[in-house]
Amino acid sequence: MSSIRYATTEDIDAIATVHVKSWQAAYQHIFPKSFLDTLSHEQRRRSWENAMHQPQEKAGIFVAENEAGEIIGFASCGINRQQEKYPDFTGELFAIYLLSSEWGKGIGEKLFYAVVEHLKKNQLYSMIIWALAENPACSFYEKLGGIVSGEDEITIDNNQYKEVAYGWETIVSPA
Numbered sequence: 001m002s003s004i005r006y007a008t009t010e011d012i013d014a015i016a017t018v019h020v021k022s023w024q025a026a027y028q029h030i031f032p033k034s035f036l037d038t039l040s041h042e043q044r045r046r047s048w049e050n051a052m053h054q055p056q057e058k059a060g061i062f063v064a065e066n067e068a069g070e071i072i073g074f075a076s077c078g079i080n081r082q083q084e085k086y087p088d089f090t091g092e093l094f095a096i097y098l099l100s101s102e103w104g105k106g107i108g109e110k111l112f113y114a115v116v117e118h119l120k121k122n123q124l125y126s127m128i129i130w131a132l133a134e135n136p137a138c139s140f141y142e143k144l145g146g147i148v149s150g151e152d153e154i155t156i157d158n159n160q161y162k163e164v165a166y167g168w169e170t171i172v173s174p175a
């Protein structure tokens with residue numbers, strides 16, 4: 001059984017590892033291998049260190065642990081970064097990533113609802129999330145009630161990719 005808890009600074013290294021590995025697995029059919037091979041654990045570690053030591057207002061970072069206490073996934077959330085453009089959504093799920101060996105076991109859903117609880121506790125009652133249009137994770141957001149609420153283009157490694165926003169006008173805890 002996996003469990004979800006708030007991340008601590010001691011988790012930074014493990015979060016960075018999951019981040020890189022999950023990107024390399026999830027995006028192997030989307031981004032060029034040459035780009036995925038260059039993803040740097042050190043760079044991710046620094047950015048998570050920053051997020052953890054200088055947290056933004058209402059931000060939350062969660063980790064999923066397996067029975068052995070190893071970090072197998074994480075999620076982070078906070079205030080919608082584009083509230084002016086998407087005013088229907090006050091909160092945002094910034095990132096949710098699991099090691100590929102853990103996909104499809106219900107752990108993503110647990111992390112998702114930990115984020116929902118955190119946002120509600122912080123008076124953020126709606127939520128947006130951005131995903132690459134080609135990412136199978138879009139089905140995950142649809143399954144959890146997300147409605148397509150926006151589109152954008154993102155440049156990664158000099159290539160353009162379509163992004164889709166999923167929105168929840170009211171976030172609710174599971175029944």
Ligand SMILES: CC(C)(COP(=O)(O)OP(=O)(O)OC[C@H]1O[C@@H](n2cnc3c(N)ncnc32)[C@H](O)[C@@H]1OP(=O)(O)O)[C@@H](O)C(=O)NCCC(=O)NCCS
Pocket residue numbers: 022023026096097098099102103104105106107108109110130131132135136137139140141143144
């Ligand atoms: C996206 C992710 C966090 C989902 O977590 P997960 O633990 O695999 O998903 P769950 O097992 O909790 O699935 C919850 C529901 O969504 C559905 N779902 C999840 N991933 C899906 C997929 N790729 N395709 C279709 N349905 C999917 C499940 O079938 C399940 O519905 P069910 O209860 O009817 O079976 C995880 O697969 C992951 O880390 N993927 C790679 C990284 C990534 O793409 N992150 C998102 C970036 S925007």
